Amino acid sequence: MSRKSFAVLATAVAMATSVVAQQNVHINGAGATFPYPIYSKWFAEYAKLHENAQINYQSIGSGGGIRQVTAQTVFFGATDGPMTPEQLLAAPGKILHFPTVLGAVVPVYNVEGVSELKFTGPVLADIFLGKITKWNDPAIAKLNPGVNLPVADITVAHRSDGSGTTYIFVDYLAKLSSEWKEKVGIATSVNWPVGVGGKGNEGVAGLVKQTPGAIGYVELIYALQNKISYGTVQNSAGEFVRASVESVTACAAAAVKSMPKDFRVSITNAPGTGVYPISSFTWLLVYENPKDKVQAKVFVDFMKWALTDGQKFAPELGYAPLPAEIVKLEMAAISQIKL
Amino acid sequence: MAGTRARVRIGGDLGFRLLTGGFAVLVIVIVIGIGFELWRQSQLSIQKFGFGFWATKTWDPVSGDFGALPFIWGTLYSSILALLISTPVALGIAIFLSELAPNWLKQPLGFLTELLAAIPSIVYGLWGIFVLVPWVRTLQLHMPALLKATPFFSGPPLGVGMLSAALILAVMVIPFSSSVAREVLKAVPVAQREAAYALGATQWEAIRAALFYARTGIIGAVMLGFGRALGETMAVTMLIGNNPQISWSLNAPQYTMAAVLANEFTEASDELYLHALIEIGLVLFIITLFVNVLSRLLIWSMARSMSPKARRVVAAPASEAA
Numbered sequence: 279m280s281r282k283s284f285a286v287l288a289t290a291v292a293m294a295t296s297v298v299a300q301q302n303v304h305i306n307g308a309g310a311t312f313p314y315p316i317y318s319k320w321f322a323e324y325a326k327l328h329e330n331a332q333i334n335y336q337s338i339g340s341g342g343g344i345r346q347v348t349a350q351t352v353f354f355g356a357t358d359g360p361m362t363p364e365q366l367l368a369a370p371g372k373i374l375h376f377p378t379v380l381g382a383v384v385p386v387y388n389v390e391g392v393s394e395l396k397f398t399g400p401v402l403a404d405i406f407l408g409k410i411t412k413w414n415d416p417a418i419a420k421l422n423p424g425v426n427l428p429v430a431d432i433t434v435a436h437r438s439d440g441s442g443t444t445y446i447f448v449d450y451l452a453k454l455s456s457e458w459k460e461k462v463g464i465a466t467s468v469n470w471p472v473g474v475g476g477k478g479n480e481g482v483a484g485l486v487k488q489t490p491g492a493i494g495y496v497e498l499i500y501a502l503q504n505k506i507s508y509g510t511v512q513n514s515a516g517e518f519v520r521a522s523v524e525s526v527t528a529c530a531a532a533a534v535k536s537m538p539k540d541f542r543v544s545i546t547n548a549p550g551t552g553v554y555p556i557s558s559f560t561w562l563l564v565y566e567n568p569k570d571k572v573q574a575k576v577f578v579d580f581m582k583w584a585l586t587d588g589q590k591f592a593p594e595l596g597y598a599p600l601p602a603e604i605v606k607l608e609m610a611a612i613s614q615i616k617l
Numbered sequence: 618m619a620g621t622r623a624r625v626r627i628g629g630d631l632g633f634r635l636l637t638g639g640f641a642v643l644v645i646v647i648v649i650g651i652g653f654e655l656w657r658q659s660q661l662s663i664q665k666f667g668f669g670f671w672a673t674k675t676w677d678p679v680s681g682d683f684g685a686l687p688f689i690w691g692t693l694y695s696s697i698l699a700l701l702i703s704t705p706v707a708l709g710i711a712i713f714l715s716e717l718a719p720n721w722l723k724q725p726l727g728f729l730t731e732l733l734a735a736i737p738s739i740v741y742g743l744w745g746i747f748v749l750v751p752w753v754r755t756l757q758l759h760m761p762a763l764l765k766a767t768p769f770f771s772g773p774p775l776g777v778g779m780l781s782a783a784l785i786l787a788v789m790v791i792p793f794s795s796s797v798a799r800e801v802l803k804a805v806p807v808a809q810r811e812a813a814y815a816l817g818a819t820q821w822e823a824i825r826a827a828l829f830y831a832r833t834g835i836i837g838a839v840m841l842g843f844g845r846a847l848g849e850t851m852a853v854t855m856l857i858g859n860n861p862q863i864s865w866s867l868n869a870p871q872y873t874m875a876a877v878l879a880n881e882f883t884e885a886s887d888e889l890y891l892h893a894l895i896e897i898g899l900v901l902f903i904i905t906l907f908v909n910v911l912s913r914l915l916i917w918s919m920a921r922s923m924s925p926k927a928r929r930v931v932a933a934p935a936s937e938a939a
Contacts, residue, residue, distance in 0.1 A: 474778075
């Protein structure tokens with residue numbers, strides 16, 4: 279044990295002396311839980327390449343991330359929903375948004391004897407509004423000809439905790455149902471008209487798996503890993519698309535043309551073919567003029583790496599990598615950061 | 618020399634008194650501090666909603682409309698139900714362990730009940746999701762129509778909901794109330810029991826006398842469990858269904874104050890929302906305080922209403938020690 283630790287120490291010393299010119303940099307960040315797996319992978323991989331850079335990320339939730347970065351208690355934040363204009367105004371300096379990867383939300387269900395179901399935005403909205411209450415409702419039957427839908431009650435399951443997953447899902451519903459937009463709206467937690475709340479993706483998945491007739495929504499990666507059946511969703515081109523890494527990246531690529539300069543954009547229901555419509559970016563939040571220039575240099579280098587080499591880690595963790603066009607736009611935007 | 622030693626002793630006494638007194642004061646300062654901070658950090662919500670916050674049913678983070686009533690209801694309803702279920706069981710355990718169990722069984726059985734208290738609440742929650750909820754759903758599915766027609770069992774059989782939450786709370790509360798009740802029963806003087814037997818009482822009658830003698834302590838034990846049930850978070854949020862509605866139905870998904878705090882705090886980004894959540898914390902704080910004060914008063918009034926003779930008996934061990 280002591281010999282081993284001595285060896286470790288010796289290597290560490292050797293490494294330290296080899297980079298003696300560079301001092302160790304510790305960077306703290308906080309925010310969204312949804313991208314936590316890929317971020318921690320990135321920080322670990324990046325630290326392997328740059329021994330002097332230690333990036334520490336606390337997944338306290340998007341809301342917490344925005345609060346911490348506004349209070350400047352952390353160097354960078356992370357969020358699943360872009361900051362609102364009021365939140366940006368409340369910050370002491372200009373905050374830039376950088377999309378890092380993409381995620382998708384899928385409708386999962388538990389209907390006896392039914393494996394494959396098709397949904398549209400308006401039908402999903404009506405189900406989650408409590409207007410469609412039976413599985414054999416004509417609206418569902420019309421989308422799924424030939425499927426033997428049971429005369430069963432629908433139990434809606436949703437997230438009880440505030441979540442970026444909820445944000446993406448209700449953002450999509452609000453785009454396709456004016457009633458949803460008026461009655462419920464868009465936020466990380468909303469006033470659900472009906473249903474049961476489960477904590478976390480695992481809570482919703484558990485409710486759906488156990489309750490006959492249940493429908494809920496979870497992150498794509500969660501449905502894939504746990505082999506829960508999920509439905510296809512109609513995109514704006516009228517196709518019924520199954521969520522996959524490719525169809526989610528396609529969604530971002532389709533949104534390139536309408537991409538605003540600050541990347542604060544919702545890409546749910548993006549136009550184009552092959553697009554899975556309930557997809558979204560997740561963002562890093564960095565000040566345009568960061569206080570600590572040493573940290574800023576390291577972090578900019580990290581972001582450049584994450585947007586290029588780092589993207590290859592995304593699919594294995596269930597995220598969709600950014601399309602090349604977006605990476606190009608972001609590289610240009612990174613140069614705005616004052617070092 | 619002797620004088621110095623005496624002075625040192627007095628100095629030591631004084632120091633010790635100040636130190637321990639300081640710790641006692643610290644507790645009071647912390648409690649007041651928590652209350653003050655909760656009040657201060659929920660100002661936006663207090664100013665906007667006033668006392669209406671306590672009586673409003675809406676909880677809408679999108680439109681910024683907040684009220685605590687469904688959460689207050691859910692918290693009190695689930696805790697009271699849990700007490701109704703747990704109190705007889707806990708009392709039974711306490712009586713068995715202190716009066717009836719053979720000596721070789723007392724230790725391991727007491728140890729096992731207390732072990733229940735050591736299980737983390739997330740484990741209770743997981744067990745609840747995977748074991749209890751399916752049981753409850755089966756129960757709800759096979760409930761006779763007569764019961765289903767009552768407001769207590771209306772609604773679809775979801776499994777998750779008030780009944781599951783109350784059951785898990787009851788299990789979690791049992792070790793607390795049973796171990797305190799057992800200690801209280803143990804503290805009943807042997808003379809009390811012997812006197813009962815001497816008068817020709819059966820075992821059941823002697824135990825009844827002991828229970829009557831220990832009743833204030835037993836109520837204290839129950840109230841301790843109540844306090845614990847009010848604040849329980851993780852297991853409850855996993856089982857209660859998290860839907861802020863007010864319903865008598867045990868089948869209905871509902872919500873508690875602790876659960877909404879745990880669920881929504883991290884993602885509450887705008888100020889009013891955050892302040893409303895902290896005000897929920899303040900409401901929970903006030904209700905817990907109120908329950909504790911009420912139970913103190915209850916115990917105090919019961920002790921007062923005892924006959925002077927009984928009071929002398931209660932006070933006897935203390936005066937003997939003096």
